Amino acid sequence: MKKNGLFKFGLLLLILISITSCVSKKDMIYFQNDEVISNELHKNYAPKIQTDDILNITVSAREPEAAVVYNLYKGGGQSSSTDPITYLVDNEGNITFPELGKIKVSGLTTNQLKNDLIKRLEVFITNPIVTIRLENFRVSILGEVKSPGPYNLENEKVSIPEALAMAGDLTIQGKRKNILLLRTNGDKVESIRLDLTDKALFKSPYFYLAQNDIVYVEPNRAKVNSSAIGTTSSLISIASALLSLVLILTR
Structure with a gap:
């Protein structure tokens, strides 16, 4: 009778461990509702120039x-044999452009x-043509992704x-419902939570990234638990070993 009770207890323990390691389907699938999202919401999106940005003009x-x-x-002359200089946006949001002097650029898009x-x-000049490119458009992706790190982006x-x-x-092991976006806005840092499982993400003003954004993917509960005690397979092995030991000692 005593052995039977211990066996039931061990079996229940194994079942509980297996259940806690499961992840709901709703927690995994992206963009789950069928709402139609208008493309007009982001049609004209463009990142704004910030202080410390580097511009190629x-x-x-x-x-x-x-x-x-x-x-x-950069060689000091006006020959195409050397690299063109870039323009650093200073703390006041200005650049100094040849012949035109100081120009306020922060808060503008590159097109503006x-x-x-x-x-x-x-x-x-008659019919001047100007091309501008952000040289330091970079974002950092951290946490539960396969290849975390900084990414330099060619597309703005x-x-x-x-x-x-x-x-x-x-x-x-990544939480798809609670992505953290950190965005520097002047002297403040915004913290925005985004849900990848909801198609409403496409309506968010934070759907597109800005330069120097940080995206952090939190670990889910199963990952946190496994990091504290070990992997789920290790827990099952430990539980099995303990159950065997108890059965041996109570014979």
């Missing part, structure tokens, strides 16, 4: 010699800055799902 025109003075190079520069340059319009895909997607 090139000016050209039909008459190349007219634009030469606005394109400086391009249009502003074209208007300024039209006084000196990258969504949360795209960034996570670049990091190899979430591991089975």
Whole structure:
């Protein structure tokens, strides 16, 4: 009778361990509702220029010699044989541009800055062409993803799902309903929680990443428990060994 009770206790313990290691289907599947999301919500999205950003700005025109003075190079001259200089946005949100002097750029998109520069340059150049690129568009992806780390992005319009895909997607132990996004906004850091299992994510103003964003994927309860005590298989092995020992000692 005593052995039978111990056997039942051990069996119940094994069942409980197996149950706690299971993950609900609803916790794993992305974008679960069938709501139709309008593409207009993010059609014109573009990241804003921030302090400490590095800008690559090139000016050209039909008459190349007219634009030469606005394109400086690291070698100190105006020859294409060396790399063009880049422009660091200072703490006040300004850059100093050749011939035009100090220009306020923080808070603008690259397209808005391009249009502003074209208007300024039209006084000196006929039909100027301006191209601008953010050189330091980088995000960091941490936590329960297959390849965590910093990612330098060529595209300035990258969504949360795209960034996570670049990091190899979430591991089975990652919380899909509670993604943490950390975003620097001036002298403040915003903390935003996002749910990958809900299609409403596409409506979020944080669907697209900004430069220097940090995305953190928390571990689920099973991962936290296994890190404290060991893996689930180890728990089962330990429980089995303890049960065998108790049965031997009570014979």
